[in-house]
Amino acid sequence: MHNVTANGAEIPALGFGTFRVSAADTLRMVPAALKLGFRHIDTAQIYGNEAEVGEGIASSGVKRGDIFLTTKVWVTNYAHDAFLASVDESLKKLKTDYVDLLLLHWPNPAVPLAEQIGALNAVRAAGKVRHMGVSNFNTALMAEAIALSDGPLVTNQIEFHPYIDQSKVIAAARAAGLSLTAYYAMADGKVFADPVLKDIAAAHKRTVAQVVLRWVVQQEGFVALSKTVSEARAAENAAIFDFALTDAEMAAICALARPDGRIVSPEGLAPVWD
DSSP: OOEEETTTEEEEEEEEEEETTTTHHHHHHHHHHHTTTTEEEOGGGGGTTTHHHHHHOOOOOGGGGEEEEEEEEOGOOSSSSHHHHHHHHHHHTTSOOOOOEEEEEEEOOTSHHHHHHHHHHHHHTTTTTEEEEEEEEHHHHHHHHHHOOOOOOEEEEEEEEETTHHHHHHHHHTHHHHHEEEEOTTTTGGGGGGGHHHHHHHHHHOOHHHHHHHHHHHHHTEEEOOOOOOOHHHHHHHHOOOOOOOHHHHHHTTEEEEETOOOOOOTTTOOOOO
């Protein structure tokens, strides 16, 4: 596995995601993923499984310092004091005194962005967070966050799969030295029936999931999150660094993007998308 370098951060290019993973499955899958070679674990306050992620890491036998751990502050905790208290609570649940990356989970105009970014920088200055970033930010919000921050932002975690055109956000992030972290890479399962992806997978004797994850991490500055509650699928998802897609295959997958490809756009949270 390679690392993605972004504004001073070294982020493992493949992460194990825990969105909508139950407490029991998180307890089982986090150690299993680490045993398979994953070194990047992604969670969030709103997922409700930070405690199980922490327990899974503690029971894995892998040193905390060898793991890149990400969590995200939920939008109701963005006021300065609530933000700081929520981070302390997350650290307690995660059984660690720092996280490698802390993200603002969604935009929340009810709290000034300057206040959110100020709190993010405060926990970094206190040594509780190594790196900072955002999630689900459009180009305008990303530029504003960068301008407001004393320290560098290192990623924007976004919905990214073969059916969505994120070229504007990608270009803006790259210009600012940020990485992109891709969630929903399987497009809620839509990729598995795609004839283009099935043909490419057959040509490489790989699964469609492996092809999609490879397509993500083969792009400059991209980190892919993979999520499964199956140890066998997790092993397959980890095995994407011993083959490469051709330029033609990369282009064919990129060509699947369409104007209505976005899946995740919750009312009350989503910004005006680029």
